[in-house]
Amino acid sequence: MNNDLTLAQILISAFALTLGAATPYLYASIGEIFSQRSGVLNLGVEGTMLMGAFVAIFFASDKGLQIDPAIGFLAAMIVGGLMGLLSAVINVTLKAEQGISGIGMTLFGLGMSSLLFKMLADGVITATVFPKLNIRGLSDLPVVGEIFFQQNALVYVAFALVPISVWILNKTTWGLQIRAVGQNPKAADAMGVNVNRVRYSTVILGGVFAGAAGAALSIGLTGVFQENMTAGRGFIAVALVYFGGWSPWRAMLGALLFSAANNLQIWAQILDVRIGNSPIPSNLLGMIPYILTILALVFARQRHSLEPAALTKPFERGEN
């Protein structure tokens, strides 16, 4: 096929699209990092994302409340926070098996969001997505401007959250508490840190970010909602936390790598890349991002220095 695009053009737009596609993963992964660094595995990200995705579009859509998308984003975060609260009650107070309670949260969120969608929208619901926000001076820069500075507000916020969360985790008292509670809750407790309160705060924050991730998918990327529209993205976001070895920077790298691989496989289809004379089946191309993510972990040096030792272990004062 005669696409007259230069390789440079393709790469520029591929990277620009990658940033947008990585955004939902980024929100969810950063939230999950907070939760996990304090010792709580929240596998329910998928369900929370779905709730956030629906609430956001319901606030923004003409078919819904017709309020500003920004309010939709906020509402998604609030609902995400409520889901996080529920998750905290179950995992922290009731000390549930975290791997399984997450499956419960996922099913609950999937069911509830679909039900709300049926009741309140019934049919295709659309909303105008966050518009591209050009930053004067930066957006016009060649290459750099095209890749980084012609994105919507949700993208900028997501990437800004990376250094902010690194700073919170490493430089603030709260961050210290989070890490202490995740590494050695008993010692933290002895030092007067309220272990469960810290865990509540991180799990709720994780929910807020997962809600934001859902909003990024519905009113940031697609402008629509459909039942189960996350289609496993919440689990990928959790996987990226492991990929990133609990570091927001490396999780961001993972999200970018994964999204870039995904975008490049779409390009491969558009450019009709062939092996010999036959086109590569789209199914096989579609596997690449997943295989690549696994391979990257195999070949990259494993980092466990940040691994929270108390991950998935509920805290009980005076136990043992």
Place this chain on the structure above:
Amino acid sequence: MKRKVLLFALLALSLMGLGGLVSAQDGPVRVAIVMPSTITDLSWSQAIYSGLVEVQTEMGGESALEIAYTENMFDVTAAAQALRDYAEDGYDIVIAHGTQYGTSLFELAPDYPETSFAWGTATDTGMEAGLTNIFAYEAAAEEGGYINGVMAGLLTESNVIGVVGPVKAGDALLYINGFIQGVAASNPEATVNVTYADSFSDVAKGTEAAQTHIAAGADVLTGSSQMVVGAIELIQTEGGYWFGTQSDQSAQWPTTVVASQVYDWTAVIEDILAQRASGVNGGVAYNLTLENGGLKFAFGDVVISPELLIAAGEAAKGIEAGEIVVQTELPE
């Protein structure tokens, strides 16, 4: 007086077509349908559901035709259960709206010889296997695809057109193959880029594909299945055009969707009802074509040039007359 009687007779005759079926039974004709997505998906499932509702309205409402449906039956085992339940509950016609349900249907049909089954898209009515109570239906989606392609070829300014494909199979593949031929006929200069998301439902994948098509220069897009809604929303934001298929998508995006090929199943449903009324429980295969009126076109509010409409009309005439033969398969 005589004239009045004649008028009555005429009226009665004209009503025979539909009214006759109803009177053959005590209650309403009961139709049940199992489908993989929802009745509001703006594509595959909505097309047949609105066909059923239309027939119901024509026949006089629920007292004449009862419709039961089960949606979101992506899992074939669950779908098989639903089909059997409907047959067990005595529905007259049970429709399995998905090729993937075929195996279950063929297993089920012999147990309920009085029930008519219908499935699609498919051509096999099970006659060879000795089954007599299965109808099969399909759509010659390549025909409408060709016409959409002709219009898209004339409409594009960038000479790049993107196709957001779901899974490379069934009516989606037919549609896309027809579309490619249509573009080639009206605008040999234009490039058609095709991607498959390998999902019928993942809207985000559809959006990502559409984004990439636009980045590759496409100003006109098309695609099939319920996963395209995000892609249409995107091309609307970008100010480009969309060509739809399966259901009328212009109602939702009137200024973006130029035209939609619409599967009009009403004639098929009516004929199945008529066949049953005359004692035939199955064995007929239907194909929606332009010629038999099963494929229709719905236009939105996009202002299009007369040449475009003329070209589309000529293509339609050519296909109906058999002068244009749209291939269902393309060399890779």
Place this chain on the structure above:
Amino acid sequence: MRIQKRISGGDFTAALAPIIAVILALALAGVLLLILGKNPLEAYASMIEGAFGSDTRIFNTISRAVPLMLVAIGICIAFRGGVINIGAEGQLFVGAVSATAFAVAAGENLTPWLLVPLTLLVGFLGGALWGSVPGYLKARFDVNEILSTVMMNEIAIRLVLFLLGGPMIDPKEVAQGTLIHQSAALPEASWLARLSPPSRLHTGIFIAIIAAVIVYILLWRTPLGYRIRAVGQSRAASLYAGISVPTYLTLALILSGGLAGLAGAVEVTGVTHRMVEGFAVGYGFSGIVVALFGRLHPIGAIPSAFLFGALLTGAERMQRDLQVPSATITALQGLVVLFVVSSDVWVRRRAARRASQKVSEPISADSSIQPIISEAK
């Protein structure tokens, strides 16, 4: 880690808790139904009717339980071995597709007595192979299994689509030009016998129950099972005791994947008789729910699978009768899980009180999941 043979009072509480949890979840879902404007009693009556209303319905409920049971038994092994297997869905697909490929190819050349067990074996091996990848990656490279099983699911879905649309496509689909992604029908010789037509109940139910017993014996009566569980309890302690932790982690995932693969093979030979797109969707998660409900015990998975089989068939009936969206049941399933895991805390406290005089188990410092605590030790 003494094995207690008798059922004690603690087990009774442990068994009762999920039932109370289900009742609570049903009550909450009832409120949901009220909001939807449906009468919950009517809805639940329709569910019961759908699941148990006739012999055929009961048999169908049981047949629905078969794959859930097999997947859940596999999940039990993984969780007991301290690995979270989210990959059952992919393992089931690969198992089903391998079994299909084998049965279609071997078809007429083998007698049913050979063909059926071999087909099931191939399914088991397919799933085991798919499970072995995350297992090996975890053992050798310490790649987290949540990450790898999630990725392997996505890869499996595409692999199966590729096979069904390409090398394994039904020749009829090519001839008709419809190219729907489905395999050729399995030769009849490979079908599992139907026990009570027209219901779909097939001999797979015996396979599942036998598998549960075998896995029970394996886990609690053999050195191999003891080691798998020891690794699940505490990797550090196991290492100290000279158990090769990587080997048993891998083995847990291989066996878990094998059972999911067997579930796929049983479903394809017992129910669908060909591999199609939309085959056994969502059984991976439901299997985890079933396993949890059976208290991660293979024998417990048997009643638990029946219950969820009933829930699924009943729910579909309810959807048809009252036009209740199927999503209600997904939400209900989620609530059931949440109530069950939350109720664990009370069960555990009782168990802890009774066991207070016993030596407490060592706390592991690794990232393994907590083994199921509520079990009487």
